[in-house]
Ligand SMILES: Nc1ncnc2c1ncn2[C@@H]1O[C@H](COP(=O)(O)OP(=O)(O)OP(=O)(O)O)[C@@H](O)[C@H]1O
């Protein structure tokens with residue numbers, strides 16, 4: 001395994017398992033004794049914690065899977081510079097809160113976290129080209145981080161086209177495509193293996209594994225992070241030797 005100082009995890013769409021894969025990667029790195037933290041450039045969608053504070057599911061999943069350093073527990077703000085309330089496209093959520101999202105602010109928050117951890121796993125927002133403002137998108141954020149990219153493919157009808165478009169965009173930006181993960185979602189698609197084979201033939205990067213559908217007790221509850229058990233289950237299906 002020739003681990004990079006971090007990975008940028010993107011996906012074929014929103015809600016296809018980027019958080020599951022990112023947090024599972026963190027869990028696996030931790031189990032190998034590698035200190036690591038999760039990062040999210042922007043989140044859109046919060047819920048109220050019991051003490052009234054606003055939390056986000058992705059940040060909480062990444063936070064519980066990050067290495068805990070006794071001297072200073074990670075806060076949500078360490079993992080994400082922009083926490084927006086509405087579960088909508090981030091440039092719209094930001095505009096409705098009069099916030100201007102910018103690449104420089106995101107990059108400096110990422111660099112700050114990178115100082116304290118040898119590996120940072122960044123979970124992108126939605127698909128690879130989701131806008132953050134009128135000029136920039138997540139592809140620009142990925143380029144500014146200059147990390148190898150891992151593509152999560154949500155295995156459902158339409159994913160072949162979405163995956164290949166994403167690969168073209170990643171390669172066109174001269175980013176390294178380090179590998180891709182097939183995630184089965186809540187119901188395995190018909191001809192799952194044939195679809196995976198079609199992707200294997202066409203994606204110019206190693207196949208890191210297939211995460212099966214989570215059984216009922218592992219499915220993420222609403223307004224809560226993934227359980228450690230779910231992350232460990234997903235991690236078992238990822239082959240980091242290929243990175
Ligand atoms: N392998 C799986 N089996 C069953 N359900 C899954 C699986 N992977 C993801 N899900 C479900 O799909 C939903 C979306 O997953 P997740 O939050 O990881 O996606 P995401 O790509 O990170 O979404 P977002 O774009 O909002 O960040 C969750 O409710 C999760 O429980």
Ligand SMILES: C[C@H](N)[C@H](N)CCCCCC(=O)O
Nearest residue numbers: 014044045087088089126130
């Ligand atoms: C709120 C949601 N869960 C994501 N965090 C944001 C997804 C933005 C998708 C934008 C788009 O491609 O149309």
Ligand SMILES: [Mg+2]
Nearest residue numbers: 018019058123
């Ligand atoms: Mg997510």
